[in-house]
Amino acid sequence: MATKSLQSLHHHSLLKRYITDTTAPSTVPSSVFLHPTHTSLSHSLSSSSATFSLFPTTSSTTPSTSPAISFDLLQDHLSAKNFRQADEETRRLLIVLAGEAAQKRGYVFFSEAQFISEADLKTIDDLWRQHSDNKFGYSVQKRIFEKAERDFSKFFVKVGWMKKLDTEVEQYNYRAFPTEFTWELNDDTPEGHLPLTNALRGTQLLNSILNHPAFQGMQEEDKEEDIGNVVDENSSDNGGLKGLSKRISKPDYSF
Template identity: 30%
Template sequence: MSGSKVFICHNSKDKPVVKDIEKKLRQQGLETWMDEKHIQGFEDWKKYITQNIIKMDAIAVFLGSSGFGEWQKDEIRTIYDEISRRKEEELPQLRVGLVILKNCRPELRKIQEAYHNSPQGWLFDYQTVDLRKPDFSIRKLVVAITGEPWQGNDSNNFLNHNVDYTQLQTSLAKQKWKEADKETLTIMLKATGRRREGWLDYPSIENFPSPILNKIDQLWIEHSDGHFGFSAQKRIWESVSKNPKQFGELVGWGYEGWWLFGGWYKYSDVCFDILSAPEGHLPIVLRKKRVGVIVPEVRNMMRNWRNPRQISAQQWQNLGSTVENQLVEEVIDGIMNLFDSDSLLEFDSSRMETLFSHIVGVSQTT
């Protein structure tokens, strides 16, 4: 059940700690559903929750020191109804479990006694994961949710998925490089639980399962005769002493004069012709589409320039000092998304170096 969909049922008073756990579950490759991330203002939240519970593989019901919240109790009733429906229709059953948070003080036995005759008492008939136990680890919660044995290790923050490389292999064999590039990112997002975000952040790259990354690299190297692949990129990266500008120029990822802010061009500009593309040009996984915050200072600048690339480096630097708590990079992302409909290629040396650290060996020059 890798990639299991799990509904996060919690009391809003416990939201900070539950959000942290939910993030870790996503890093294990699970798809999580949490009210604040999926329900917008003025929506019929009861209807929306019901519609999504029926799509879930598992339900994690969190219990903290404040007990079950009123909205949470409504969710629990809906969960019970869904369990009954699946039994009646002989459908695959929901995996339901109670998760005791660390801030919950009473012993488990006393908690069970307190809720024995309540509408939530049935939850104690299912598996309970107690986060207060000294031997607790996130892997135990993942195993409880998925029902699968743990196949990873404590140094790897991801569940070792049975990854399906069929689509990637087929696209590469047919030299459909664009399809292969997109499938590569899809596999990596699934493996890190970041399909919703659509891009790989530093922790997801740092903790990425090396066997998966090396298998992807092996396929790219094999079907491109060493012209494409992560190990081809790593060799070039090391050959220029990890110089970002030189690396970008060699693999064909950068615009001249657009490097000060990590200036990478649009995904639509990527070359998918192996005869024309530089060595190491593909795959490209460090890309994302993100709308930054457009502050007044930026709007004023945009009145004078139709193309943000016409803004000088000094003007960007001056702007950066006036934008409180915002990275200049985020502001650029926001502006560029107003002009560009596709994702931008984004680069930073730390993520690139971390990605390459997973690659075993270096490809030879073709």
């Protein structure tokens, strides 16, 4: 009887071991791969060696956004020519579209622009162009930026975000928000003046928007075309904008 009990116990032990060995592989992935560890975005930005993926991300890394984004308020402001309110709504939409982290923070990191879908960014751009006779919008700014040889100093002057100072030596300074910006659509309003993109933390966010895939397919219009007297390096009136960065007052972004 003792021998039979030992055989039964041994058989039970082998069966239990078999079940454990054969089921283990199916349980390992759930504990290893369903709980990835992510580096804090704020920590990554503080590192000079931080890099950001430009490739499509999975649902575990892509910031979640509202399933239904309404552009009705933006359209209402634009159709009523309330451009200042439309500009504020555009900034709000960018924060919402960039994801939960941006919403909690209250502003968008340049690395989060990739999370905004092409369709949503094009919708914002289309509304601005539609209600400004193609004078405002990101795609308009993109075209001007390319013609300015991707030089932000030239671009800022061209779209009217900088003003020439009344000094003997040619100098430029950034306009103060909101009083020194133009909120009306008229003949004197610089092309590409709106929407504004917050440059308080530098130009990286604006650069990310202008280089977003939503605008990569744009065809440049006449690369040899003069981009305007204020950015003409051969201008005899003011010496052009060559070396403009040396003649710009200390940056004071306020928009």
